[in-house]
Amino acid sequence: MHIKVIKPGLATSVQDAGRNGHYHLGIPPSGALDQYSFRAANLLLGNPETTAVLECTLLGPQLQFGVDCRIAVCGADMLPLINGQPQATNQVLSIAAGDMLDFRPAKAGVRAYLAVSGGIDVPTVLGSRSTYTLGTLGGYQGRCLQAGDMLMLGRSTAEAPAGRNLPPALRRPLPRQATVRVLPGLYDHRLTAQSAERFYQEPWTVASESDRIGYRLKGGSPLQFRPREAPFGAGADPSNIVDAGYPVGSIQIPAGKEPIILLRDAVSGGGYAMLGTVISADLDVVGQLPPNQRLAFSAVDMDEALQARQQGQAALERLRAALQG
Numbered sequence: 001m002h003i004k005v006i007k008p009g010l011a012t013s014v015q016d017a018g019r020n021g022h023y024h025l026g027i028p029p030s031g032a033l034d035q036y037s038f039r040a041a042n043l044l045l046g047n048p049e050t051t052a053v054l055e056c057t058l059l060g061p062q063l064q065f066g067v068d069c070r071i072a073v074c075g076a077d078m079l080p081l082i083n084g085q086p087q088a089t090n091q092v093l094s095i096a097a098g099d100m101l102d103f104r105p106a107k108a109g110v111r112a113y114l115a116v117s118g119g120i121d122v123p124t125v126l127g128s129r130s131t132y133t134l135g136t137l138g139g140y141q142g143r144c145l146q147a148g149d150m151l152m153l154g155r156s157t158a159e160a161p162a163g164r165n166l167p168p169a170l171r172r173p174l175p176r177q178a179t180v181r182v183l184p185g186l187y188d189h190r191l192t193a194q195s196a197e198r199f200y201q202e203p204w205t206v207a208s209e210s211d212r213i214g215y216r217l218k219g220g221s222p223l224q225f226r227p228r229e230a231p232f233g234a235g236a237d238p239s240n241i242v243d244a245g246y247p248v249g250s251i252q253i254p255a256g257k258e259p260i261i262l263l264r265d266a267v268s269g270g271g272y273a274m275l276g277t278v279i280s281a282d283l284d285v286v287g288q289l290p291p292n293q294r295l296a297f298s299a300v301d302m303d304e305a306l307q308a309r310q311q312g313q314a315a316l317e318r319l320r321a322a323l324q325g
Helices: 035-045 193-201 280-287 302-324
Strands: 002-007 013-015 053-057 062-065 069-075 080-082 093-095 100-103 111-116 150-152 177-184 204-210 214-218 240-245 250-252 260-262 269-272 274-278 294-299
Touching: 002 100, 035 053, 035 069, 035 111, 035 280, 035 302, 080 093, 177 280, 177 302, 193 294, 274 280, 280 302
Parallel strands: 177 294
Antiparallel strands: 002 062, 002 150, 013 053, 053 111, 062 100, 069 093, 069 111, 080 100, 177 274, 204 214, 204 294, 214 260, 240 269, 250 260, 250 274
16 A cells, blocks of 8 residues: 655655644654644545645645545645546545546645545654654655655545535635734844834735745845844844744744744744744644745734634634534
8 A cells, every 4th residue: 555756746745733742852843834724634535634644835746556545635726637637626536546646736825735545654753754854854754755755555444435525615715915913022122113013014025945944034124123232142143142942933033134934844943033923823824825925914912812723723623523523
């Protein structure tokens, strides 16, 4: 029971819900950047929602299946083709031994999640099958897929019928413009008031140098810092701080020029000031922003961030109720 990788696509990797509990040791959570779509693909197919899948980035892989099974693709609008014939996303598809699956480039969003009956069976490392490429940890040999790789499949305990659809109301929106909510701090006090205000007023653009580690932003005004005497242990650049931890979603501002949103494969700490943190409810949104897409930021307080998290959890509960019931 295997899948052969004919073409790897662009940065295709095995991901699941992530390996939590090791960030204090410098090991990031990794896992699907769009957790909602990842779970939706599994639930639609009848897998447990945290089963390992393939995260396909912008350009999907070409795969040959060695076994009859069922698949589902959720997330980015990345049209799957079976033996050259277009198929639907957000739908359970049947695939036979010997069939070839490939994808057209994403028309909206960045990351599609390919769930397969039984899941991708790679070794569990620190409680997760997710790939962390910087540490060559987990996934398939700790790296993105390459041509010739052979992916083993787990044993399926339940399988949804072919043709089953994810209702449109339960699909991840893929807007052409996005507003991302940010909880300000811990070092926004280092910015001048005018500079901090401009950050939330001006549009930004996702740079091409963006990946699972972080999203670099361009187009806004350089950020200005308040004068200070550099503390012991910090560098001379105004954006330098004494090393501190980086929450997932934190926005660091090296030299104040091009902010970087740190994502699920980022290092756990360093010496750049952070002006705030993208709230957990909006991290999935960031994970689907393609290069050159415009976005804006909106500052929220802790109560608003917690309310947004509750709304995100409620959306997951609706997804589970619709697909498990």
